[in-house]
Amino acid sequence: MKYISIEQLDPDKDLILPCRKNQLELLKEFTGNITPDFEGEHATFQTFYGKAGNRIYALGIGEEKDAVKIGKAFQKLCFDTKKYWKDTMQLQGAALNAEELQKAIIGMEMGTYQIGRFKTEQKATTETTIQVVGSGDIAGPLNEGALIGATINRIKALVDAPANQKTPEYLGNWAKESAGLNKYKCTLLGKKELEEQGFDAVLAVGRGSENPPVVVVTEYMARPGDGIDIGLVGKGITFDTGGLSIKPSQNLHYMKSDMGGAAVVLGVVELAARMGLNINIVGVVASAENAVDSKSYRPGDVINSYSKKTIEIIDTDAEGRLVLADGLSYIIQKFQPHQVIDLATLTGSVVRTLAYSAAGMFTNNSEMATKMSDIGNRVNERVWPLPLYEEFETDLESDIADLRNFSGKPVAGAITAAKFLQAFTNEHKQWMHLDIAGVAFGDSHYAKMKSSSGFGVQLILEYIKTSIKK
Numbered sequence: 001m002k003y004i005s006i007e008q009l010d011p012d013k014d015l016i017l018p019c020r021k022n023q024l025e026l027l028k029e030f031t032g033n034i035t036p037d038f039e040g041e042h043a044t045f046q047t048f049y050g051k052a053g054n055r056i057y058a059l060g061i062g063e064e065k066d067a068v069k070i071g072k073a074f075q076k077l078c079f080d081t082k083k084y085w086k087d088t089m090q091l092q093g094a095a096l097n098a099e100e101l102q103k104a105i106i107g108m109e110m111g112t113y114q115i116g117r118f119k120t121e122q123k124a125t126t127e128t129t130i131q132v133v134g135s136g137d138i139a140g141p142l143n144e145g146a147l148i149g150a151t152i153n154r155i156k157a158l159v160d161a162p163a164n165q166k167t168p169e170y171l172g173n174w175a176k177e178s179a180g181l182n183k184y185k186c187t188l189l190g191k192k193e194l195e196e197q198g199f200d201a202v203l204a205v206g207r208g209s210e211n212p213p214v215v216v217v218t219e220y221m222a223r224p225g226d227g228i229d230i231g232l233v234g235k236g237i238t239f240d241t242g243g244l245s246i247k248p249s250q251n252l253h254y255m256k257s258d259m260g261g262a263a264v265v266l267g268v269v270e271l272a273a274r275m276g277l278n279i280n281i282v283g284v285v286a287s288a289e290n291a292v293d294s295k296s297y298r299p300g301d302v303i304n305s306y307s308k309k310t311i312e313i314i315d316t317d318a319e320g321r322l323v324l325a326d327g328l329s330y331i332i333q334k335f336q337p338h339q340v341i342d343l344a345t346l347t348g349s350v351v352r353t354l355a356y357s358a359a360g361m362f363t364n365n366s367e368m369a370t371k372m373s374d375i376g377n378r379v380n381e382r383v384w385p386l387p388l389y390e391e392f393e394t395d396l397e398s399d400i401a402d403l404r405n406f407s408g409k410p411v412a413g414a415i416t417a418a419k420f421l422q423a424f425t426n427e428h429k430q431w432m433h434l435d436i437a438g439v440a441f442g443d444s445h446y447a448k449m450k451s452s453s454g455f456g457v458q459l460i461l462e463y464i465k466t467s468i469k470k
């Protein structure tokens with residue numbers, strides 16, 4: 001959709017009218033002196049008709065000022081009524097502040113997300129222009145909101161894409177195309193380059209698949225020549241069967257979403273470039289398919305890694321930490337970023353701990369933790385701290401190699417996974433790991449099965465904005 005600012009509403013055209021709870025005076029200007037069956041309860045809406053037969057959508061945005069809730073209400077309205085929208089729609093946004101307006105736009109854009117991309121009959125779509133009346137200059141919230149919403153949709157489409165389409169190479173091509181269009185750098189390391197450069201852990205995980213692994217390196221440099229402000233690393237397992245330590249078949253189809261961390265990294269770098277943020281950012285996606293085959297890596301194998309630390313494989317289903325180990329070592333050695341954040345659908349353990357309500361956050365840097373928590377609460381992509389206690393290190397000691405990839409214990413799985421990653425950060429003082437296994441993929445009002453949530457894009461975008469050099 002397109003969003004433009006206008007000065008005055010046309011009373012004969014379709015309109016969205018946000019209404020706070022029990023504040024319906026404005027609505028009465030359009031509907032006359034009737035008593036509507038509508039109180040402005042959050043995320044409810046009612047359609048009225050103007051004199052010209054035009055639609056007026058009264059949209060409830062609830063009692064308190066809450067930009068996130070406003071976004072959700074707009075998303076629902078758009079999803080439920082988009083099929084009736086014509087090529088222009090008006091929005092009375094004068095009572096919304098800049099943050100609320102931006103969230104409304106993000107929400108509307110997200111409401112256009114079409115999950116049924118592989119259906120033979122596609123829903124007809126109208127390219128609607130939303131004409132917005134705001135207070136003051138609203139170009140910023142309109143443009144940013146449209147960009148963020150559209151990017152989240154692209155990221156959701158990536159995560160929802162089936163694994164027979166979405167191979168590591170496909171993720172690489174996605175990034176290459178985005179980089180070409182949005183003027184940032186993208187380098188793809190294919191099997192040959194990974195072998196030459198020693199990405200042995202990524203290669204081990206990908207060995208069982210006919211779709212070879214790819215490491216995607218994206219770089220957006222607003223100040224070429226300066227250091228890297230932030231490095232992002234994403235787990236890009238395009239399908240996780242568990243490998244020879246095979247997973248049960250129930251819900252296995254959801255393991256197409258095991259590249260949710262990678263998707264966030266791709267989306268945030270794209271957004272940084274499109275928004276022209278004054279930041280130097282590198283995104284690394286370590287992508288492989290964890291498949292079952294006679295060539296698959298085995299439990300008991302000892303493999304090497306980019307860092308040259310040797311790893312004893314206890315469980316081939318603990319594959320995410322292996323590809324991330326190489327991704328982290330690589331980004332830290334090659335780019336020396338000031339801050340490093342990795343995102344991964346890493347463990348079932350974090351889902352048992354925090355369910356679908358927050359990502360597990362691991363860092364020894366309290367400043368990063370506070371900042372991330374605050375932003376998470378603000379954008380409603382919450383993170384909750386879990387510890388990196390030293391005593392968990394013994395769980396990862398191997399008799400025959402430098403470390404093993406699984407403690408073998410049925411407890412604290414999210415923590416031992418994070419401790420494993422920490423061993424590949426070269427004691428970086430500004431590293432954070434986010435385990436998004438419970439939040440990247442879940443229930444929604446528009447799908448029967450679980451689907452991508454887009455979790456992480458707004459969180460990390462807002463976080464990197466805090467590193468912008470003034």
Ligand code: BES
Nearest residue numbers: 315317318320345346347348349406437
């Ligand atoms: N991709 C899974 C984690 C996961 C579980 C993501 C549920 C989304 C929803 C990961 O690779 C995995 O299988 N982890 C194992 C590790 C274990 C074998 C040490 C787990 O958490 O059970």
Ligand code: ZN
Nearest residue numbers: 240317318319
């Ligand atoms: Zn796994």
Ligand code: ZN
Nearest residue numbers: 237240258320
């Ligand atoms: Zn996995």
